[in-house]
Amino acid sequence: MLDILTVSGLTRRLPRSLKLAGFAAVAGLAYGLAAASPAAATTAEWQAGCQFKESPQGYGEMMRYAACMRKSDCQKMANTGNPNLLIAGCFGVTPDATAQAPARHAVH
Numbered sequence: 830m831l832d833i834l835t836v837s838g839l840t841r842r843l844p845r846s847l848k849l850a851g852f853a854a855v856a857g858l859a860y861g862l863a864a865a866s867p868a869a870a871t872t873a874e875w876q877a878g879c880q881f882k883e884s885p886q887g888y889g890e891m892m893r894y895a896a897c898m899r900k901s902d903c904q905k906m907a908n909t910g911n912p913n914l915l916i917a918g919c920f921g922v923t924p925d926a927t928a929q930a931p932a933r934h935a936v937h
Contacts, residue, residue: 875900 879897903919914922 885891885894907922
């Protein structure tokens with residue numbers, strides 16, 4: 830078991846530059862782990878979690894339903910090539926690979 834007095838005495842004897850380097854290493858590692866986690870979690874398969882068999886009944890379910898509808902709207906905007914994605918608050922949304930490009934009709 831670690832005694833706090835032993836640890837405290839050890840940290841007092843370390844030079845300030847070594848303390849700062851240790852803190853920077855721990856902070857960098859924590860930042861690296863935090864930055865990697867959302868990137869791995871953001872997949873295009875959000876539709877699988879947004880399948881509702883009945884209308885939402887509780888507050889938590891209504892919040893999840895609203896978030897799913899928001900993601901659906903953002904995805905539709907991205908698929909149609911809407912340039913106002915960032916203005917609408919749709920960050921990090923890319924068009925589906927299966928989405929068809931909007932048809933361009935010649936004006937006569």
